[in-house]
Amino acid sequence: MAVTFTSSPFGSRGRTGALIALRLLGESYPRELSRLLDMRLSATQKALHSLELDGLVVGRLMGRTRLYQLNPRYFAAGALAAYLGRLAEPEEPFKARISALRRRPRRAGKPL
Amino acid sequence: MLGAVALAVGAALHRVGVAAVLTGGACASFYTRGAYQSLDIDFVVVGPATQAAVDEALASLGFSRKGDRYVHPRVRYFVEFPRGPLAIGDDYQIRPVIRDGRAGRMLMLSASDACRDRLTAFYHWSDRQSLEIAVAIALNQRINLSAIRLWSNQEGFPHRFEEFTAELRRRRARRRRS
Numbered sequence: 001m002a003v004t005f006t007s008s009p010f011g012s013r014g015r016t017g018a019l020i021a022l023r024l025l026g027e028s029y030p031r032e033l034s035r036l037l038d039m040r041l042s043a044t045q046k047a048l049h050s051l052e053l054d055g056l057v058v059g060r061l062m063g064r065t066r067l068y069q070l071n072p073r074y075f076a077a078g079a080l081a082a083y084l085g086r087l088a089e090p091e092e093p094f095k096a097r098i099s100a101l102r103r104r105p106r107r108a109g110k111p112l
Numbered sequence: 113m114l115g116a117v118a119l120a121v122g123a124a125l126h127r128v129g130v131a132a133v134l135t136g137g138a139c140a141s142f143y144t145r146g147a148y149q150s151l152d153i154d155f156v157v158v159g160p161a162t163q164a165a166v167d168e169a170l171a172s173l174g175f176s177r178k179g180d181r182y183v184h185p186r187v188r189y190f191v192e193f194p195r196g197p198l199a200i201g202d203d204y205q206i207r208p209v210i211r212d213g214r215a216g217r218m219l220m221l222s223a224s225d226a227c228r229d230r231l232t233a234f235y236h237w238s239d240r241q242s243l244e245i246a247v248a249i250a251l252n253q254r255i256n257l258s259a260i261r262l263w264s265n266q267e268g269f270p271h272r273f274e275e276f277t278a279e280l281r282r283r284r285a286r287r288r289r290s
Contacts, residue, residue, distance in 0.1 A: 053180060055195045060237075072236040075199030 006090050010056075014039055014047035019070070020091065022057060023084035024098050027069045036097055056080065114141050117189050118153045119211065122218020124169040131159035133198055133208040134220035137245075138189075140230055142211075143223045144248040152181075153191045156198045158208070158219075166193065200228045201267045223253035228260055231276060235269040247279050251287070 010016040017037040022028060028036075034044035048068055051057040058071045070081060088095065118138045125132045134142075137150025157166075167177060175182040175191060182191040198206045208219040221229060227249040233242035249255065257277070264273035 053195060073201060073232045075197060075202060075204045078202065 005087075005094070007087070009087070010051075012047065013037070014043055015051055016087070017094070018044065018047050018051060018068075019056065019080075019084055020088045020094070021098065022068060022070050023081055024088055024095065025101075025103070027067050029065045029067055032101075033068075036094075036101075114138055114149060114153070114189055115146065116213075116215070117187055118142070119213040119218055120173055120215040121153060121170065121175075121191055122155065122211070122220070123213070123216025124172050125155065125166070126217050126219070127172075128165045128169045130157060130161040130165050130169060131219065132157045132161070132193070133206075134211075134218060135194070135198070135226075135229060139221050139226045140245045140249060142220065143226050143253050144245060145252055147248050147252075148245045151189055153189050154194050155191065156194055156196045158196065158198050200225055201232050201263070203228075203263060223249055224255040224260060227253075227255050228263060231260070231264070231272075232267075234276070235264070235267065235272045243276060243279065246276060247283055250280050251283055 005013060005016055005020070008016040010019055014037060017039075018033055021033055021036055030041060030045050030048060033039075033048070034041045037044060039047075048057060048059065052059060052068075055071055055074055057068050058073075059066045059068045061067075070084075071077060074080060115138075118134055118141075122132065122134055132155035134153070135156050136152065136154035137148065138153040140148050141150055170177070170182045170191060173184070174186070175184045180192060184190075197204050198208070200206060206221070206225055208225075209222045211218050211220050220226075227246045230242040230246040230249065233239040234246060250257075261273055261277075264270060264276075
């Protein structure tokens, strides 16, 4: 089911959703974000690319995966994080999706 | 070579009235006397400018726009224009310096600001290469260490600043011995 947001102040659902997700997750990669946002991978990558050009997010390669985070060097990084935190507050269904992700470490070979 | 290309691009932008400041790795290369090399030449536009004016300036040197960057058939470096504002961490009141060369005049970060620019990557991502470059700038140029200390504290990285100065002291001692 497509994720809807109360507002899209960053230009599109994908851009706003990716920013909110990165604010909540700290770091993520396009495929994880596309699943969370219920968007096509290409649309998610396009949203991330445009956010990267705007300097709001940064990506770095970890092995073959490109990991994204909010740009800590952005001059208004603190204000942006606070704003995104506020925007996330009413997004209960989206926060529930994110809460369902297991991100803590798990020893290799340990049964799920 | 990198420095010459950056200066030529900066001067070409200056000639068409585009105020743009050299930042990033190319700027660091200037201050480390080429010890650090980068393939991209980043300019942040700090005044009103049209895409046509930027295209014209770059075209006068043989660069053409390809997506987000400008490339040249005979130069391996490419030119990019990261979105502004010109800022280093939370500090956006940056005062660029003027550099004059044979190609003309360009704006660039001061040595202290180029050092801070590299330190942000070390502070936020533990990027040791950026620490190396920041130290190399401090070894080769006169920088305002007390201002950098104050800024580092404001950014929330006093311990990382101490690591930087400890490394700088080590390098200075090694240089004196050799």
